[in-house]
Amino acid sequence: MYRLLIALLCLPFLASTAPAQELHPQAYELAELRGDISPEEAEIALELMFRHIAYVLHHEVGHLLINELDLPVLGWEEDAADSLSTLLLIWGDSEDAFRTLDSAIYGWVLGHERGGMPGADRLADEHSLDLQRAYHSVCMMIGADAEIYTPIADKLNMPEARRQRCPGEFNRLQRSWDAVLEPHRRPEGQAESVVHAVWLDPDEDTAPYASLLRDEGLIDMAAAQLADAFHIPREVGLVGRNCGHPNAYYVPDYARVDLCYELAALSFHMFADDIVARRQQAAEARLPASAPAN
Template sequence: MTSDAGMTRLAILCLYLCTAGPAAADFIRSNLRFTLYHELGHAVIDQLSLPVFGTEETAADSFGIVLADRLHPEEEMQVILTDMTALSRAEAVERIFDPWDQYMPDAQRLARAICLAYGLNPAERLPLARALGMPASAADACVEDATQVRAAWAPVMERLRPKPGATLTESLRPGRHGKALRLLGQDIERVNEAIVLPRPVPVTNVACGEDNAYYFHIDERIEFCSEMVEALSARGLR
């Protein structure tokens, strides 16, 4: 028979395996999801030749949040935001501030994402936004900003909407190999049901020597570096 101490150790092990496993998987998938939507934002801006006010990186971030808000049920959206926050906070302490970077500093980029996500659904996201660091004094401005951002993307989303009766084409065309693509399989399918790009965009997962992902304007494709899943796994956050 198992001793009490043994049972306690088993219970602790089970607690670890039963909670850390799914949470870690959520953490990886959530951050891959937002990366996919951000890179898709670059593809949309490129293929529709959209004028961009501000940096393209900021526009791709806002597209990513607006799209995630449309695609995901509230519970999933809150998990994505929580996991994005955990990653961004971890990266922020490692990054050296560079005023010439195309991205806002991590902490500010994250704050804008939380602010926008909150403003898109203030009725349901206030407790989460506050828990993720949004000050109460920022709430009204976030709602105003989100209203403007949603209005800016609305005609673009309308152009991307599948035409009634038309045969669905696969806008995102995932490669066969790579963990990121396996983890994102259902999300890519969901994107393909929700939007139609003017031209298909291959999505590949290859080793590229860094923890990153790209949209390449030159040949209109999205590339996930395999190092990204490895780096997310290694962080083991949440």
């Protein structure tokens, strides 16, 4: 259900990038590399990857703020980082927030579908389960603005009873974050915080993803917003790099967030795999029913 609707959501993006020669060069490169998707489908997967990674970066920025500003966390830090990142997005440009959160939720749905029944490892993990993270974020979104975000709640089949509680839950969360962030907002006239945006060289395998993230200025935009919005006592950095594994994390000893190019590659292929699966399902659904055996 979610899969079919996400395709519809992607249509405006496709329309805005047609004709074919306006696709990102990486779309042609990655379509050829995989061999099972068209450049147009690779462009959709790249857009989803970019938005998904943008959410991950916001989540890690949430960890950075919690630790650098020594914010109180009255619950699990992973859940707090999710709620802070969702809030930072909601407070920004609404179209941008919609697309970024929509891709994050699509990623969690795919993660849930691939993960199967959670065993002890996942239940004991500090992160909530993927679908729980999705529902909590959607609850914040419709609590903040039901008109904008209800289509995403509909795709997730968000139960009506929870929807009704979301405005109250969102208001409580927003007031709580406002209270702890307020002393750390940069006063007008005070120098901006120092937030370095650093792009380290990718290797051959991750170059297409790294170059797209860099061309679109993902880390640079986040660093500029962070420097402008908050007074952060020490210099901090947002770093795009190869890590040797697909992940992203805040590194307290070095006051920086590492965003691993391998995670962008993993994200791209996750969305591309789903696009292929959906295309195959749609083709099978169009096949005529076989004649009954005599």
